[in-house]
Amino acid sequence: xxxxxxxxxxxxxxxxxxxxxxxxxxxxxxxxxxxxxxxxxxxxxxxxxxxxxxxxxxxxxxxxxxxxxxxxxxxxxxxxxxxxxxxxxxxxxxxxxxxxxxxxxxxxxxxxxxxxxxxxxxxxxxxxxxxxxxxxxxxxxxxxxxxxxxxxxxxxxxxxxxxxxxxxxxxxxxxxxxxxxxxxxxxxxxxxxxxxxxxxxxxxxxxxxxxxxxxxxxxxxxxxxxxxxxxxxxxxxxxxxxxxxxxxxxxxxxxxxxxxxxxxxxxxxxxxxxxxxxxxxxxxxxxxxxxxxxxxxxxxxxx
Numbered sequence: 001x002x003x004x005x006x007x008x009x010x011x012x013x014x015x016x017x018x019x020x021x022x023x024x025x026x027x028x029x030x031x032x033x034x035x036x037x038x039x040x041x042x043x044x045x046x047x048x049x050x051x052x053x054x055x056x057x058x059x060x061x062x063x064x065x066x067x068x069x070x071x072x073x074x075x076x077x078x079x080x081x082x083x084x085x086x087x088x089x090x091x092x093x094x095x096x097x098x099x100x101x102x103x104x105x106x107x108x109x110x111x112x113x114x115x116x117x118x119x120x121x122x123x124x125x126x127x128x129x130x131x132x133x134x135x136x137x138x139x140x141x142x143x144x145x146x147x148x149x150x151x152x153x154x155x156x157x158x159x160x161x162x163x164x165x166x167x168x169x170x171x172x173x174x175x176x177x178x179x180x181x182x183x184x185x186x187x188x189x190x191x192x193x194x195x196x197x198x199x200x201x202x203x204x205x206x207x208x209x210x211x212x213x214x215x216x217x218x219x220x221x222x223x224x225x226x227x228x229x230x231x232x233x234x235x236x237x238x239x240x241x242x243x244x245x246x247x248x249x250x251x252x253x254x255x256x257x258x259x260x261x262x263x264x265x266x267x268x269x270x271x272x273x274x275x276x277x278x279x280x281x282x283x284x285x286x287x288x289x290x291x292x293x294x295x296x297x298x299x300x301x302x303x
Contacts, residue, residue, distance in 0.1 A: 080226055080272045081234040081280075083130055084244045085122050085152065087144040088115030088265040100179045105169035105208075105240070107176060111144050114296040117288055118265030119148035125267055125286040126236060127155035134158060136228045136235040138220075140167040140243065148265065149238035156236070162228075166220035169240035170213045174205025196258040210257055214246035221247060226272060244268060251277040 088111050092099060095109025103109055111119065126134070134156040139149030141163040149161040175183050175190075184191050187204050194201055199210040221237070229235045237247070245260040248268055252260070261283045262268065269281035288296075 080229055080231060081130065081133070082221065082225060082247075082270045082272065082277075083126055083134070083234055083236045084247055084268040084270065085126065085148055085236060085238045086241060086244050086262050086264055086266050087111065087140075087142075087148050087238065088118035088122070090115055090144055097177065098179075101177045102172050102175045102179070102183070104172035104176065104242075105140075105142065106172050108142050109144060111147055112296075114288075114292075115144065115264065116147060117292045117296055118285075119151050121286040121288050122148060122265045122267055123151035123155040125284075126152050130234045130236075131156040133232065134234040134236060135230075136162065136225070136233075137238070138162045138164055138167065138225055138235060139238045140169065140240060141165060142168060142240070145238045145240065149236070152236045152238060158236075164220050164224065166216045166224075167237060167239040167243050170210075170242040171206065171208045173203050173207025175203050175207060176205075196256070199257070210242065210246065213242050214249065217243045217246050218250060221250075222275070248279060248282060251279045 090109045091112040092101065092103075092109060094112075095103065095107055097103045097107055097109055134152075135158065137149050137153040137156065137158045137160075139145045139161050145167070146161065146163065149163075153159070153161050174187065178186065180192055183203075190203050195203065195210070199214075202209045202212070217239075225235050225237060241262055242257070244262045245257050247270065248260050248262070249255065249257060251270060263283055263285045266283045266285040267281065268279070268283055270277045271280045272278075287293075
């Protein structure tokens, strides 16, 4: 074998060694990097778990205590109880109302899927807390209220729902279908602030004032609903935002209507000792199941 062949063999041997070394180096590097990635992931997971635990602990520290539903009981035998339920969230599009458009008692918008679930949750709460003493269910004739009233009647074992025009939502007149900005532009001097501040103000187009709503709703409550039940019994009234606010205001007349919180499908309770009402519960909104909450779209509440 000549010197040239020996040199060539040595070169091949060196090249082979470098090739093997290169692959070995790449493997060792890959193992090292993977170890670092796994360690980083482990530390990140531990840190996230720690932060989550701290957040839960902090939330628990400031959380309100759970509602004791057994604490809400029917009125004493010498009084009468009226349970006010607002309808659930509505489907504006299904009622032909544009987003942020006003509708009130002029447009019979349907409930959204979430609104129907809210109504069922409210009915279950009413039945659980007052069902045994509930003998009558009244409602606005608008479909969004009738749905909830029927659920309450079914849950409480009441045979039929009594619809009353007096419990219809406030009539918006020429404001219907317009946004608040469009109302201000079309009718200078008219806006929601004036409506909520001046209880005798009637917007354009035959709309009602806050006092108009309270007069008709209160007259029906005192002249129809209360006489329908005996002492110790309960009646349910399923209606709307301004009707419920107006009826609650009978017991808290010094409170501005705009400050009376009544979420969709919430439950409020008036107890009457003779002709004198007292608020026993205001704006309690029963929770949906976690499954419903995750499954359903948010829907729109009436404004």
